[in-house]
Amino acid sequence: MAGFWLFLLVGRLLAPGSAFNLDVESPTVYSGSEGSYFGFAVDFFAPDLSSMFLLVGAPKANTTQPGIVQGGQVLKCNWNPNRRNCQPIVFDATGNRDFAKNDPLEFKSHQWFGASVRSKDDKILACAPLYHWRTEQKAEREPVGTCYLHDGSKAFEYAPCRSSQLISDKVAEIVSKYNPKVYTTKYDSQLATRSANAAFDDSYLGYSVAVGDFSHDGIEDFVSGVPRAARTLGMVSIYNGDTMASMYNFTGEQMAAYFGYSVAATDINGDDYTDLLIGAPLFMDRGSDGKLLEVGQVSVYLQQATGGFQSQAMKLNGFEVFARFSSSIAPLGDLDQDGYNDIAVAAPYGGEDKKGLVYIYNGRATGLNGMPSQVLEGQWASETMPPSFGYSLKGATDVDKNGYPVTLFCLPLGSFQRARPVITVNAGLEVTPTILNPEDKSCELNENGQKVSCFKVKFCLKADGKGSLPRDLTFHVELLLDKLKQKGAIRRALFLHNRQPVHSKNMTVPKGGRMSCEELQAFLRDDSEFRDKLTPITIFMEYQLDYKTAMDSTGLQPILNQFTPANVSRQAHILLDCGEDNVCRPDLxxxxxxxxxxxxxxxxxxxxxxxxxxxxxxxxxxxxxxxxxxxxxxxxxxxxxxxxxxxxxxxxxxxxxxxxxxxxxxxxxxxxxxxxxxxxxxxxxxxxxxxxxxxxxxxxxxxxxxxxxxxxxxxxxxxILAVVEIRGVSSPDHLFLPIPNWQPKENPETEDDIGPLVQHIYELRNNGPSAVSKVMLNLQWPYKYNNNTLLYIMEYEIEGPMNCTSDMEINPLKIKVNEKNETTNGGDSRSHNVNRRDLSAAEGDVQTLGCGTAECLKIFCQVGRLEREKTAILYLKSRLWTQTFMNKENQNHSYSLKSSASFSVIEFPYKNLSFPEDVHNSTIVTTNILWGIQPAPMTVQVWVIILAVLAGLLLLALLVFIMYRVSGVFNES
The missing domain is CATH 2.60.40.1510 (ntegrin, alpha v. Chain A, domain 3)
Structure with missing residues (x-):
């Protein structure tokens, strides 16, 4: 079976596709008593070759010890997912020992037994760091701590601080000299650091420990974190495993970062020399805004073959603020089977709701990969304490002897996950030929014998891996022709058997066997069906493992090696008429x-x-x-x-x-x-x-x-070109005097009291093609002659972008203006217009009254922007001052009243362009006043109308007769 990973909180994948071979889909869950801190410490326990257990510390669990509250315990859990029960191991069943009744010697309540757990072979060592005791002479309680060594049948207490001795490196001596009645056992073989002066008090020497060979003598040396040393910069010291002499010291770079809070030792780069990893969970780094943020840091020191370490350490910073990245570091062994050991780094307060994160970093020849290959996040919250997923880690143990190491991730609630067997696949793809000649049509496409240009596609698979894998592995293989063409575009090549650019099938490959290959025929479309003949045709092969057929009896599924691509591609080119090199070089x-x-x-x-x-x-x-x-x-x-x-x-x-x-x-x-x-x-x-x-x-x-x-x-x-013209018209253009039934009034009050309506209309038109933006229009109006009024202006109206002013008051007599404007084609109620006139009496007696002879009123107008085919119109409504022309001296004379208008283009709406010069023009509008008799309208006699109707009827009958005869001739034919 595959190896197991224990997460004492379920781990789940954060970034899909970034994880490798942890089985995060089906975790096996362990749980302890509420509030017992189940999972505070963990280790593997293999008392013999056929047995494997998990040791779990619960330092706040209640026990059966008489009179003891939360004495703590260590539980032995079966690692088999089908039998995941946990049973406490009895190290000490007694209560407190007393000097006398009610005079205790030791204090086991709240001693946190199980806060640390370690095993080797059939031996288990578990400690209670908050164990207190006192001497008979002194009443003060001393937190000396104690440990118990269990050898499978008995438990032996070992309290080195109580005996003033620190380390004994011989388990046999601990067992042989143990006497429950003797509190200060003396040991012969011991190792200890030299005593330091008081200045080093509270520096926390021994806060974290690890072992590794740093002296190249085959003897493991001791690594100790001292996070409050060097004025809180933190320090890590390496001591010789034989003499306890100081060998190396590493000092932190930032105060209060707790450099040395965690330490780990393992060979990361595969050179057979132990490397050192140091955690500083309170390290602060500047964010994008320049502010310091607490993210945590791991420092990686690579040991050199010549001794010592590389001068420049590799730094790994955390990803979240206050997550306590590097609170624990654990070597994992070669998790991905690439020849380099991997590590786990915990951020117990990171992730969603601060449930905790564990980052997996892969080793490589140059050191540690700078980015994690896998991120696991805790899913379950705890009601009594922060979840702290990953607070303690333990790894690098091959539990089930299948070649995959197992690691424990701990919390006060537990689950474990197994490492999935890794399958490495070698894929092959061949295209023959790689130069496709559209003219070489050697294959038949259909029963009609249509010839096409063909080529062969050969695809192969080979697979192997460690662990519990079936003899044959099934893969789903998909081949795609002309892969680089966008979706919806025409694929230039198709498979011959299905006339599609895609071929899919399941392919069975023997584990560890030879390459399994298959071959297909494909063809090139006719070149009239596509345009692109230059870009290569990409043949793409992708494969996926059929996980259901590959899983073992427990349901554990293998996984493909993430460092081997799951696809392969080849290219074929269309033969071009471009010489021997098939590369065209045009000259356009x-x-x-x-x-x-x-x-x-x-x-x-x-x-x-x-x-x-x-x-x-x-x-x-x-x-x-x-x-x-x-x-x-x-x-x-x-x-x-x-x-x-x-x-x-x-x-x-x-x-x-x-x-x-x-x-x-x-x-x-x-x-x-x-x-x-x-x-x-x-x-x-x-x-x-x-x-x-x-x-x-x-x-x-x-x-x-x-x-x-x-x-x-x-x-x-x-x-710029603008053709601007001005046109004028008089309505009516002729008036006949005298006016029937008209009598002058000395003080006229209405328009009709003055005389007939006379309108002059001026239209300014831009025929383009360019627009004009400013035009000055000036009009002169014959107003008086010999102090007699000629045309009395009642009002003027404008249409279009134009504003006008006059040099005299309009309608100075305040004559009432008709509410209903009279049209240009009509006159007043007394209709003075005629269709014909008799000019025989006055044809040669016409006097012109214009601005050269008469006194004129002037109107000044400014016209705004006129686009092509746009106009501006000025309507001048006046009344003929009839009394002037009815005077005796003016009777029987004809007059020509003339108004004039001129314009000049001042501006064009175009900058940086030359303007046309002298765009101007003028026009004159004439109204003729004639003295004569208005002829009566001509009438048509009734007999003429009757004769015309009869002639029309006769002509219609004649046409009907002719059409009848013609149609008869055609029918006979």
Whole structure:
């Protein structure tokens, strides 16, 4: 069976895929009495070759000792997951020993027996560090501590501090000299450090211990942590295992970091020399914000073959604040079977809800891997104390003799997990041939005899591993052709048997046997079905172990070696017409021209670029013309009505906010190819600062070499052109006097009291193509002549971006304006307009009254921005001052009343561009006043209407008769 790992709190995987061979899916759980601190100390116990147990200390457990409260105990647990019971081992069944009644010699309550547990062969040593005793002469209690040695049948007390002797290295002497009635046994063989002066009191010498050969003499030396030495910098000392002489001292670098809180010794880099690991769980490091954070640290010192250690220690910092990273460190042995020992480092207050974390670090030739390969997190909280998962660790023991070491992770609640057997797989993949000739079509695709170009794919597997593994291992194998093509893209190769790019199957491989291989046929699609002929076709093989068929009788599943990739790939290339090396080196050139050197802003006529593309080298695959379209332009399409220009397939797209027109030039664009094409663009000004529009052109291909042409640019200048015109009209353009039934009033009150309506309408129009931003419009209106009013302005209206002012008051007499505006085509209620007039009496007697002869009112208007085809209109509503023209001296005369308007363009909305000069014009609007008789409307006689109706009916009958005769002739035919 596979080896076991004991976690006295379940460990679970934090980062999927980062763990290696711990079976974290099905832990076996142990538990002790509530509040007993079950799991405070642990060890393996193998009294003989056929037995294996777990020793678990519970230092606050209650026992059957009379009169003792929480004396503590050590339990022996069966490591078999099917029989996980724990039984206490009896080391001491007695209560306190007394000098006399009610005068105790020792104090076993709360002594924390089981706080430390160690075993070797059939011997178990368990200690109670808070055991107290006193002498008969002194009443003070002394916390000297005590230990018990159990040899399988009896227990022997060993209290070196009570006897003033520190270490005895002979178990036989402890057993032989033990006498329960003698409290201060003297031992002959002992080892002790030299006494230090009072300055070294409270430095905590011996706070942590480890052993290892650091003198190259084959004798294990002693390592002791002294976390409060050197003014709280902390120290670790190594003592010679034979003489207890000091050999090496390591001093911490940060005060109060508790350097030496934990120590461990093991060979990390596989050079057969013991290396040293020192923990400082209160070490502080600066975070990204520069503040000091307590993260903990492990220092790794590698021993050299020449003696001593490397001068520069490797540092491993913790990952969480206040997690107490490095509170315990344990060598694990070669967990992943790579030839280097691994270690576990605990952060008992890390993880979710501070349940504790244990990090697994793998050894390597250069030292310890800087990142953990596995992180385990405690899952269960304790109600009486912090969970502290990993508070104590024990490892590097092959429990079930299967080649995998076992490690214990401890807490006041327990579970263990087994190490999963590691399977190492060698995978092979071959493609024949690796150069695929699309013209060599030697395989038949279907029953119709369609020929295709084929190649062979051979895939192989070989597997081996330690531990309890079945004779045959089953793997799920998947092969994928053209792996690098994105999902949804056309795969250029397919398997012949299923016409799919994927093949899956289960493959059985004998454990430790030879390579197991299979071979498949694949084919290349017709080159008309895909564009990419340059990039290699990647054949990808991936395999997965069938864990259910590989697990042992207890349900333990093996795992694949994480250092061996679970996939393999090979590449095949399509044969190209590129010479012997099958590598095409094109020579791409592009040129551009246009008959338009400048573009008027707003002009709707497209800009046409004529592009000449040429390949002077070898074939260019997936050749495309890329035109970078500036923000001032939009792509319209290609030129199709010229025979000398190629009709390319072009599309507009955006890449990384760059607007492009991409045109296909061929796949391949063969050597010597010359292409000319026309591209239409509309151009506008994106910003008022723009003065030109620039296009960048380049040919790109998917070739490995010379895949780009030089970038060619074409620049067209922007210019301004605005054709602005002004038009005017009078409504009505003629008025006849005298007006029937009209009588003058000395003080007119309404518009009709003055005379008929006369409107002059001026329209300012920008025919473009460019816009104007400021136009000055000036109007002159014939107002008076010889102190007599001519046209009395009632009001004016504007339409469009225009503001106007006048040099005189409008409607100074405050004549009431009609609420309903009269249309330009209508008159007042007395309708003075006519369709025809009799000019015979006044044709030669017309007097012009304009601003040259009459007194004029002036109106000044400022027109704002006018885009192309936009207008600004000024409506002037006036009344003919009829009384002026009804005077005797003015009767029987005709008059021509003329208003005039002129404009000048002042500004254009374009900066950095030259303005056109002298954009101005003017116009005159005339209203004719004629003296004569208004003719009556002409009428049509009734007999004329009747005659026209009869003639129409006769013509209709004649047409019907002709159509009838024609249809009859066709029927006979």
């Amino acid at each position: 050139q592009v040129a551009v021209d246009s008959d338009q050197k400048q573009i008027y802003i707003g002009d709707e006529n497209p800009l046409t670029l004529v592009v000449n593309a040429e390949n002077l080298g070898e074939g260019a695959y997936e050749a495309e013309l890329f035109v970078t379209v500036p923000p001032q332009a939009d792509f319209i399409g290609i030129v199709r009505n010229k025979e000398d220009l190629a009709r390319l397939s072009c599309a507009f797209k955006t890449e990384n906010k760059t607007r492009l027109v991409v045109c296909d030039l061929g796949n391949p664009m063969k050597a010597g190819t010359k292409l000319s094409a026309g591209l239409h663009f509309s151009v506008h000004q994106e910003s008022e600062m723009d003065t030109f529009v620039k296009f960048d052109l380049q040919i790109r291909s998917s070739n490995m070499y010379n895949n780009l042409s030089p970038v060619t640019s074409y620049q067209v200048d922007l210019a």
